[in-house]
Amino acid sequence: MRGSRKTDSPVIPGPKSAGRRAFLKGSAVAGAGIAAASTGLLAKVNEGRAADGEPIPIGQGAMLSGWAAPDGIEFDRGQKMAIEEINAWGGILGRPLEQRVVDTKEGGPDLVIQAFRRLIDRDNVHAIMCGYNLATLEAEYDPIADAGIVYLHCNTSLAHHGWIQRDADRYFGCFMSDPSEYWYGGGYVQFLSALRDSGKWTPHNNKIAIVNGAQNYSIVIGNSVKENAPAYGFEINYEETVNIPISEWGPTLAKIRNDPPGAICITHYAPADLANFMLQFIPSPTPSLVYMQYGPSLAQFREIGKEAVEGVLYATVIAHLHDEIGQDFVRRYTEKWGAGSSPASGVQTYDQTHLWAISAAIAGGPGEPYDGEEQNRKVADWMRRLSYRGICGSYRFTENAGTHYPAQTNDPSLGLPHQFLQVQDYTQAPVLIAPEPYGVADFVLPPWLG
Amino acid sequence: MMARRDLIIGLVILAVAIALPFTGMSRYFVSQITLLFIWATVVTQWNLVLGVAGIFSLAQMAIFAFGGYSTAMIGLYLEWNLWAAMPISAAVSVIVGLLIGLACLRLTGAYVALLTLSISVALFVLIVTDTDCIRYEGAVCRSLTEGWRGLGRFGDFGFRDWLGGRDYLKGNYYLALVLLAIATAGSILVVRSRVGLAFKALRDNRLYAASRGVSRFKYQLLVFAYSAFFTGLAGSVYAGNFTVIGPNILQLPLLLLLLSMLVIGGSGTIWGPLAGSVLLMVIDEILKEGIIQEYRTLILGVLLALFVMYLPGGVVGTLEVGLARLLQRWRSWSGSSAGNLDGGGEGRA
């Protein structure tokens, strides 16, 4: 029973059988080019035309200043890189793409709405791709729906499903290209339980300590861990919410040490804060497996924490895989943007732009805001029909959102894998340890548990 | 004579503002100008506290947030119409304004600034870390203020149903314009009245004014309450315009941008706050164009510094001092000895 149970949500349906035909249709098209991701297919649709027609403006609202700027800058780069590739292959039916970017600063619903109104009403963009914007509240869905264009984001937010359930027709163009943050919590507990059952990790006890960051994203994950833990035989013994930034973890660690849990789950995600946690944890560690959200995916986490971060686990639902396609992307991305750039973030808008461009080309081109709504509905239909293998895995939309593998589908070719990674050597990139068939390395017991 | 000048200036600006949406400008500019009206309302009211009464309060955005969040919560939890929520939000803001005014009563200068800034920052942190679920929507946890996310789906002013998806922004535009017009007219009356003179006296020499029987207690509370009323309404309109409200309105960069509007326009003058708001919004808009966009934040920062360095009395303040000097020169040249009692004094913050 334990470990075999699927995490399920009251909101999100699993894969439907109706999707099968769409999948077959999609995979037949996607067969045209694997290594070059989508470009081969796009060139085929473009029939050798050069991109010399009337340009198509497409937009992005990215947090280019403020404390989320590092990711915002990568999102901008990812889209730029995709646009260059698409234009080299003839754009969309001979029309080149042109990027328009607006700074959404620290995020927040009002700034995002302003940015989107500008992109739509002033720059006349035919589609918008964003990585994530903090705390948008999906407030931007209404301007998008009013204008009838396609919008892709990685806000990783369960609330997206609420909008689509309420009015799928009005919000036809709003896509969240990754699965919601809800799956992080369930997936984490499921992962812990599988690890325990495999005998690779013997928990000190069945307690989990949760440290949340003060962001909705973190809270949803923390709550979902809490919700799913009992089903797998775990209990929560400590819960704390911390502000950003936090550098002094002494009082929090003192409380954790008073009742050492088998696992520590930190949903706060600023890399420097997380590295500091490890630096202060390691001098007198508790026998706990440490999991953190997002931060460890950045090289700076390892640079700051050095040996102290070896053994830390983290997960992502939207990052490049470590296979041939993923490695090729990382090489091209870092060649273009420098060794300090972060392909794990840039890949989000890169995949989105390619995915949209192919669908738009098959649909006969995108439509302009307002008057082109009919055409954009066709583009959105093609996006839902296609099963697109990007750098991060397979994009196949359930309620206009990326599908979670393994929770929502047990077919890895029909979903984005919930990747679990471990920092095993701080001088090297973290290694992928789950799920199958993507896992390329074995879990290693953290040094403080060995 | 001054009153008539203000009336003419005000009517001209109002006429232009009423006509603007009919020039076929894009929806984007309609919504940006709506935002400008909202900020100008806040800055005009801030000017009464800071420029006219000389109280170095930074609580303006906290009061604004009370207005906006009240409207959002009344719409969301009581499911009231936002129009009905507006007067209640204004009342809440006035109470908050009075409390802050009371807390600041014994303080002066930078101490007031810090006390009011503390209130703002504390409010921000409390909202951002508000994570206790009070209800669930599916599996989504909702707290009272919904933390970082902010509040949404509490309704709007009904313009969307009335004017349709393409034109509803114009409804918000005129609502914000009406608010700004009333707030500005009100603040001109305040400045020109006995109350305004009392404020000036208190600002220029607190102790001397006190010895002449001007009660600081009464006037300070009055100015806080009055400016809180319109600031709260501005928050209310902001919430209804964007149909969302989040804690980012309490962040320091926005507070300082609005303060810059006030100082660059001319703190303590009548038209300075409006001029400063227009100027900074226009500059911000220009800096979003093309290649300059990359350096927008950098250029904006340097411009702020240059403005206060070279126009220390603000645009309007400097203009008025210049005009007064010209007038004086002309008068002495034409042999008139009548002194200028009013105009030149306004350049001072």
Place this chain on the structure above:
Amino acid sequence: METLIQVIVSGLTLGAMYAVGTIGLSLVWAALGMLNMAHGVLLAIGGYVSYTLATLWGLPPFLGLLASIVAGAIMGAALYYASVRRLNRHPAFEMNVIIATFGLSVAGENAILKIFGGYPYAQPFKAEGGFRLGGVHVPWHNLLIVGVAAVIMLVIAMVLSRTYTGRAIRATAQDREAARLMGVRVGAVFAQVLAIGGALAGLSGVLLSSITTLSPQVGFDPMLKAFIICVIAGLGNVAGALYMAFALGFFEAVIQFVIGVRFALPLMLLLVIVALIWRPYGVFGREDVSRL
């Protein structure tokens, strides 16, 4: 017992961080009556100069530290000659200088973002290792910061009371016009104070970022806390500000442990509000007697 020691050590660390973050700001405020909103970016510049020399160019970390101090002093003096000198002529100085330094700090922070990118970096200048105190690990580095804060406090007190420069600064702070009449070159005093404040900010920036790590916004949070500390201690009271820094550090650590991390800052601000209402001129401040 172990918990108690941990809370004390955390309080001491936070206090020391607040103290070094406050010194430069408090000196400038005390001597010149100007609220330097660029203090945060000066802290960041200090941190990045050290990072550039020690990590990017491979020089020894203490050279990086020295360079940060020098760079901070230069930036401080530059702030005077480029901006403050001009602002000083106008009666609205107090307000205008806030806007000007805010503008420059926004520009400076953005320039750092453009040059170094926004990702956090580890500060190379850091004392390694630590010792155990009743089962609690105490890093040497944290003690170093406490020590530096104490030394700076002593040096500033010495400079202000024993040297000609110090007397000129105090005279300027008390009465600018009188100082000018007595032959003090007030402009030079302004430049000196800003340079000293900048140098201290450069040093503090390195120490702070060695704990919090380096990012363009590294100075923002310490600056906000520094304002609180300066005012609650009473403007113009450098030593009082340092005591207050440690008091607030302990207060925060206790709140974090007893109630929860997220309540530390709001309660700290509540304390400030109560303290100001109770003592309108700061805990260590004295009421100024105005004459008509």
